[in-house]
Amino acid sequence: MSKENKDNFETSMKKLEEIVTELENGNLNLDESVKKFEEGMKIAKECNNILEQAEKKITILLEGNDGELKEEDFSAE
Numbered sequence: 001m002s003k004e005n006k007d008n009f010e011t012s013m014k015k016l017e018e019i020v021t022e023l024e025n026g027n028l029n030l031d032e033s034v035k036k037f038e039e040g041m042k043i044a045k046e047c048n049n050i051l052e053q054a055e056k057k058i059t060i061l062l063e064g065n066d067g068e069l070k071e072e073d074f075s076a077e
Helices: 003-025 031-059
Strands: 059-063 067-074
Touching: 003 031
Parallel strands: none
Antiparallel strands: 059 067
């Protein structure tokens, strides 16, 4: 994960935690709650995409002789 993605991921996770806290407090009206929920879902999707990109960079899928896929850790050597 690049430094930019790491910073973006960490910042997004902090924002997501803030949204969860706001929703759990119950001080928002219905419209505000729905907007916060939508914002949280968007942030969660972005975080998931960042994690998937990082996973693709460190995992290589290899097809074995039996036709099944197996995972191996990425080695820069």
